[in-house]
Amino acid sequence: MDTLVPIEDRGGPAQPLLLATGLRKHFPVAGGLLGRTTKVVRAVDDLTLSVAKGETLGVVGESGCGKSTVARLLIRLIKPDKGTMVLDGDPVDEPHGITVNELRRQVQMVFQDSYASLNPRLTIAETLAFAPRAHGLPAAEARERVRDLLSKVGLDPANYATRYPHELSGGQRQRVNIARALALRPRLIILDEAVSALDKSVEAQVLNMLVDLKTELDLTYVFISHDLNVVQYLSDRVLVMYLGKIVELGPVEAIYGNPQHPYTRALLSARPSMDPRKRTREAPIQGDPPNPIDPPSGCRFRTRCPFAEEVCARTEPLLADTGHQAVACHMRVAGSGHSKAMAA
Amino acid sequence: MTNMLQVRDLHVTFVTPDRTVHAVNGVSFDLARGETLGILGESGSGKSVTLRSILRLHPEHRTRWSGSIKLEGDEVLEMGPKALSDLRGQRVSMIFQEPATAFDPVFTIGQQIAETVRRHTGKSETEAMKRAKDLLEMVRIPSPAQRLKAYPHEMSGGMRQRAMIALALSCNPTLLLADEPTTALDATVQIQVLLLVRELQREFNLGVIFVTHDIGVAVEVSDRIGVMYAGKLVEMAPVERMVDAPQHPYSRGLLASTVHDGMRGQRLESIPGAPPDLAEVPSGCSFAPRCKFVRPDCTAAIPSLRDVEAAHAVRCVLAA
Ligand SMILES: Nc1ncnc2c1ncn2[C@@H]1O[C@H](COP(=O)(O)OP(=O)(O)OP(=O)(O)O)[C@@H](O)[C@H]1O
Ligand SMILES: Nc1ncnc2c1ncn2[C@@H]1O[C@H](COP(=O)(O)OP(=O)(O)O)[C@@H](O)[C@H]1O
Ligand code: SF4
Ligand code: SF4
Ligand SMILES: [Mg+2]
Ligand SMILES: [Mg+2]
Numbered sequence: 001m002d003t004l005v006p007i008e009d010r011g012g013p014a015q016p017l018l019l020a021t022g023l024r025k026h027f028p029v030a031g032g033l034l035g036r037t038t039k040v041v042r043a044v045d046d047l048t049l050s051v052a053k054g055e056t057l058g059v060v061g062e063s064g065c066g067k068s069t070v071a072r073l074l075i076r077l078i079k080p081d082k083g084t085m086v087l088d089g090d091p092v093d094e095p096h097g098i099t100v101n102e103l104r105r106q107v108q109m110v111f112q113d114s115y116a117s118l119n120p121r122l123t124i125a126e127t128l129a130f131a132p133r134a135h136g137l138p139a140a141e142a143r144e145r146v147r148d149l150l151s152k153v154g155l156d157p158a159n160y161a162t163r164y165p166h167e168l169s170g171g172q173r174q175r176v177n178i179a180r181a182l183a184l185r186p187r188l189i190i191l192d193e194a195v196s197a198l199d200k201s202v203e204a205q206v207l208n209m210l211v212d213l214k215t216e217l218d219l220t221y222v223f224i225s226h227d228l229n230v231v232q233y234l235s236d237r238v239l240v241m242y243l244g245k246i247v248e249l250g251p252v253e254a255i256y257g258n259p260q261h262p263y264t265r266a267l268l269s270a271r272p273s274m275d276p277r278k279r280t281r282e283a284p285i286q287g288d289p290p291n292p293i294d295p296p297s298g299c300r301f302r303t304r305c306p307f308a309e310e311v312c313a314r315t316e317p318l319l320a321d322t323g324h325q326a327v328a329c330h331m332r333v334a335g336s337g338h339s340k341a342m343a344a
Numbered sequence: 345m346t347n348m349l350q351v352r353d354l355h356v357t358f359v360t361p362d363r364t365v366h367a368v369n370g371v372s373f374d375l376a377r378g379e380t381l382g383i384l385g386e387s388g389s390g391k392s393v394t395l396r397s398i399l400r401l402h403p404e405h406r407t408r409w410s411g412s413i414k415l416e417g418d419e420v421l422e423m424g425p426k427a428l429s430d431l432r433g434q435r436v437s438m439i440f441q442e443p444a445t446a447f448d449p450v451f452t453i454g455q456q457i458a459e460t461v462r463r464h465t466g467k468s469e470t471e472a473m474k475r476a477k478d479l480l481e482m483v484r485i486p487s488p489a490q491r492l493k494a495y496p497h498e499m500s501g502g503m504r505q506r507a508m509i510a511l512a513l514s515c516n517p518t519l520l521l522a523d524e525p526t527t528a529l530d531a532t533v534q535i536q537v538l539l540l541v542r543e544l545q546r547e548f549n550l551g552v553i554f555v556t557h558d559i560g561v562a563v564e565v566s567d568r569i570g571v572m573y574a575g576k577l578v579e580m581a582p583v584e585r586m587v588d589a590p591q592h593p594y595s596r597g598l599l600a601s602t603v604h605d606g607m608r609g610q611r612l613e614s615i616p617g618a619p620p621d622l623a624e625v626p627s628g629c630s631f632a633p634r635c636k637f638v639r640p641d642c643t644a645a646i647p648s649l650r651d652v653e654a655a656h657a658v659r660c661v662l663a664a
Contacts, residue, residue: 062530169618170387199386199557204601204614211611226531229603233612252608270535272560274604276583279564283536288500304532 006185007106009053011089016050017188017220018074018107023047023083025069029293041292043069045244046082051188053088056214056221058235058252060228060267062289066244067224071192074222075107076100088187105135108181112193114173118165124150124176125161131183149179152216154209171202175209182217190222195230207234228271232256240264243292243300250325260327263301299330311337348518348551349375349398354411356393356402356575366622367393369575370411372649377518380545380552382566382583384559384598388619390575391555395521398553399432415519433464437512438521441528443504446511447496453480453507454492457514464515479510483540502533506540513544520545522554526561538564559602563587568655571595574620574630577649581656591658594631629660637662 024047026040044066051057059067072078074085076093084091087106091097111117118127128149129142137145147157153175165173174194181189191210195203207230213219225231231238238255240248240263248261259265266284273279285304290296299317302308311330315337319328330338356368368390375381385391396402398413400420413420415435423431440446447456457476461467467475473492480488483506496504505525512520522541526534542565545552554565562569562583569586571579571594579592590596600613617634620626628643629635635642641661649659 062532171618199619200559201386201597201601201615202618204603204612205616207603208612208614227603228531229605229607232605233603233608256605266532270531272535272538272558272564274560274563274587274602276563276566276587280535280539283532283539285532286536288502288533289530 007187009088013053015053015089016086017053017088018051019086020050020074021048021084021086023070023073023085024081025066025073025078026081039293042244042295043292044073044080047244047246049239049246049249051220051222052237054218054220055236056223056234058231058238059222059224059241060226060231060238061241062267063226064289064292065241066292067226067241068192069244070241071109071190071222071224074190075104075109077109105184106186107188107190108184108186109190109192110174110177110181110194112196114170114177114197115165117177118173120165123162123164124155124168127165127176128180128183131180135184145183149182152182152213153179154205155179169202171198171206174198174206178206178209178213182213185217186219188220188222190224192224193226194223196225196227203230210234228268240267243289243295245300245328246319246326247301247328248325249319254324258324260322260325260332261301261329262305262307262331266304299328307331307338307340309338346376347374348377348416350412350414351394351398352412352414354394354397354413355409356390356397357408358402359406359408364623366625367575368397369626370646371572371575371577372411373570373577373580375519375551375553377551378545378549380542380554380565380567382562382569383553383555383572384557384562384569385572386557386598386619388622389572391557391572392523393575394572395438395523395553395555398519398521399436399438400428433460434515435517436519436521437515437517438523439505439508439512439525441524443501443508444496446508447504449496452493452495453499454494457492457507457511460511460514475514476510479514480507482513482544483507483510485510501529502536505529505533505537509537509540509544513548516548517550519551519553522552524556527556527558534561535564541565559599560604571598574626575622576626576630576659577657578631578659579657580649585656591652591656591663592631592660593635593637593662597634 023044025044026042028038028040061067073080087098087103092103093100125146128146132142132145146161150157150160155175195206198206214221223234232252235252238252239246242263248255248264259268269284287304290303296303298314299312302312317328317330319326320333322332330336331340334342352372354368354371358365358367371394383391454473454476457479458472461472461475477488477492480491485491485503485506526537529537556562566583569583570577573594579595590599597615601615615634620630628645629647632638632642647659647661649657650663651657652663
């Protein structure tokens with residue numbers, strides 16, 4: 001198999017590129033005074049998502065809500081405790097499906113820390129040639145590939161190929177990381193806070209580049225960020241996470257224009273105002289997100305939710321379709337027992 | 345309003361065996377009592393160095409400085425040890441991005457605040473602890489009496505940030521220096537802390553200098569905004585003016601490249617290139633290599649900071 005030819009689409013446009021069902025990841029952590037009791041961080045709990053071909057799926061939420069864990073699960077940097085994944089019709093890591101290695105060729109990832117992700121002892125050309133060479137591309141063709149990749153991310157090969165990571169700015173290093181993610185011609189790129197460490201003027205350069213590359217190379221993105229404005233700018237659909245759970249999922253217009261979940265609303269109105277005449281008067285919610293080691297029973301948001309009622313502590317609200325978007329809140333489920341819900 | 349702080353032509357250079365960094369290259373500004381000045385700029389532009397200069401927090405042996413920093417008439421750059429200690433302990437307080445730098449992990453929050461109160465007021469232990477409790481209440485920490493007994497690591501990020509603000513206000517300063525105090529916080533917590541800073545500023549009529557790289561944050565808290573680039577203020581204006589009509593090509597680029605509501609589908613305006621290396625003293629406009637309006641006189645000499653109208657100054661040859 002020649003692994004470096006772009007991969008053909010298989011199931012057609014309607015088949016999700018990636019479908020993850022019931023993903024769960026709990027991390028054991030030492031607890032108690034002597035570190036002897038074992039507790040678990042419920043980083044991701046029974047999460048189901050699909051990524052459509054050609055879309056950008058944005059993932060937002062506060063730190064520790066499980067965004068990076070989702071990213072690492074999707075490329076199998078970590079193994080889920082539970083759950084299955086299907087890539088364009090092929091089950092991942094199952095007898096009749098594709099291997100994890102094949103998944104990682106088709107799905108690539110870019111991290112926030114542009115420096116830590118690059119080997120300081122390799123030149124940029126060596127870094128970029130590494131994976132194609134390992135997949136059997138001859139040296140001359142690999143050199144050609146490197147030149148092509150550098151040009152694609154807007155770095156002049158003559159000027160940058162022989163530099164080392166420390167000789168680049170943060171924005172340039174992040175371009176190299178994106179080039180490296182493109183080296184094996186993947187179909188899906190997971191960008192985990194990929195522009196978050198960049199200064200605004202440089203962030204804009206990289207965002208423009210991501211938009212161009214997506215069209216040019218027919219890519220699909222999962223774009224993870226805590227910056228709601230950037231997610232709104234780039235995404236077609238948005239997934240909102242709170243303490244390891246999806247609380248709302250839908251088209252970007254619906255999530256930003258008509259958010260349904262109290263947490264999504266709070267998150268959106270916590271954005272600083274860009275207009276000095278319309279400053280924020282009141283914080284939308286109080287307190288910090290609770291610890292994911294012992295998440296609240298029922299709805300995990302209930303300890304900060306202004307609408308919490310008894311049913312919220314008792315039963316976990318499931319993600320339910322409301323027409324435009326899916327929401328996990330008892331107020332949106334007829335007959336849930338919440339006073340603001342319609343009768344069943 | 346009278347100016348409590350006057351900074352004039354401040355230069356700060358760090359000299360180490362392997363390199364020289366011209367971090368601040370001629371910064372001048374005034375701050376009035378009860379006013380909040382936001383300092384906005386990208387990483388490495390000299391925001392923190394400017395702020396730390398006001399407390400003389402740089403390593404003395406490898407920092408060269410010139411210019412003048414006058415706090416209520418007293419020259420900070422010429423202060424002796426006693427005056428410096430009063431400056432840091434009573435007149436000016438600072439809050440940081442990382443509260444871990446403000447607290448010692450082995451003492452409770454209460455012990456640390458009370459100790460600071462005692463050192464500066466000579467109050468008894470019981471009185472100081474009472475004051476610590478009042479301070480926690482003032483920064484809206486729930487169940488303050490209990491929280492006094494908490495160790496820093498037992499508090500959430502937002503709570504620690506509030507406790508740090510309480511510590512900073514424990515000796516009744518008149519000037520509060522804030523270096524990105526909300527940058528590491530989650531969105532829903534950041535806004536709570538910004539509102540708290542704004543309220544306390546009003547309540548105590550503090551002068552505040554608030555450093556941030558986030559325009560939204562600067563807009564929420566500032567009366568005036570100064571934009572820094574490569575160790576210089578390139579523009580200074582009242583907040584409305586800065587948002588509505590920025591004049592310097594860098595400020596304009598920065599505002600235009602910041603993604604916000606309603607930009608979906610549009611191509612973002614970006615500034616090409618990256619900020620300059622600070623190893624050399626600039627001889628012209630530092631922004632020239634990235635500026636689309638550059639012309640010969642931009643690099644011939646350093647453009648001066650000129651008033652384009654009352655309270656609005658711009659450092660660019662095009663400004664009129
Ligand atoms: N003690 C020091 N010794 C040597 N160089 C220093 C020292 N402190 C700061 N610098 C340098 O001075 C320049 C300005 O730094 P400063 O910390 O003020 O930037 P900043 O605007 O606060 O950036 P950021 O947004 O990243 O915090 C940088 O090039 C920095 O590396
Ligand atoms: N290897 C690990 N061991 C223990 N806990 C972890 C590990 N990785 C992540 N976590 C925890 O899982 C939760 C989710 O983390 P993460 O996915 O990194 O969040 P986010 O990316 O949304 O900030 C956090 O509480 C984090 O501390
Ligand atoms: S389920 Fe209850 S607590 Fe959770 S968001 Fe809805 S109303 Fe609030
Ligand atoms: S002085 Fe010249 S180079 Fe500098 S910002 Fe103005 S026009 Fe641009
Ligand atoms: Mg993360
Ligand atoms: Mg700084």
